[in-house]
Amino acid sequence: MKLCIALDNPHLQDNLMLLQELDSLSQSQKQDIWLKVGLRSFIRDGIQGIESLKRYGDYRIFLDLKLYDIPNTMLDAIMEAQKLGIDMLTIHTSCGFEAMRAIAKLKENQHNMPLIVGVSALTSFDNEGFMEIYNASLFSHTLKLASLAFQAGIDGVVCSTQESLAIKKATHSTFLTITPGIRPFGENANDQKRVARLQDALDSQSDFVVIGRPIYKDSNPLGVVERILACKDK
16 A cells, blocks of 8 residues: 655645655655645646655655546646656546546557546545435445446546445456545544545555645654554554
8 A cells, every 4th residue: 555645735845845854764665655746736836846846756746636528638638747757647537438448548558657547536525415416325326436437447546445445346456546535543534524544544455545634734744654654564
C-alpha cells in the first residue's frame, strides 16, 4: 500500500515546507509516498507548482483533477496532462463506458502515460445524499461504476474503504483502489462522511491511501508519516 499525501495547504510555500520536513525520510520510505496535487493547488500553482514539487525528491505525482467531459475533450486533456510528467490522474467514472474505453485505448498506444483512475463516489457523500443525485444506493452504484471502469480498461477507481474489498472481488486483485478520507489514528472527520482508519484501509486491500490534514496540520508531520509507513508494513 502506498501513501498519497494530499497537498492542500493554502500556499505553495507551505507545501514545500512540508516536503522539507519530510526530507530526513529514507529513500525506501520516500518510494512509498506519492504527492497528490488537487484542484486548489493546481489552479493556484499550475505547472510551475508541479515542477517545484519535483525538485524536492523522487516523489511520484498524483494529479487529482477529476476530469469529466465528452470523450474527445477528456482525451485531449489527458494528453496535455501526460506532458507534465505526472504519474497518476483522476477522471470521473460518470463520464461513461465509451469515454473510459477511449482513454484505455489511448494508453495502449502511447508511452509514459500516467495511471488513470476513476472517481466513483466522493467520500463526502453519505447514502442519502448520493441517492438524491444518482437515484441509487451508494454501495451498489459504486460497484457498478467500478465494474464499468474495469471492463473499459482503466487502471482503477477512487472509492472509500467500505467499497474497496468488494470492488476487488467484483473485478480483479490488480485493479487499483485509491481510498481518500483516511484518518489514520482516529482524527476529526471534518467534511468527509465515509472516513476510515488506516487499519480499515489495510483490511480492505486498498492500494493507495490519501491522507492530508492529519499530516500537514499536525505539529510533527514527519512523525505522523513515519507512524503511517510503519503501520502499513506490519
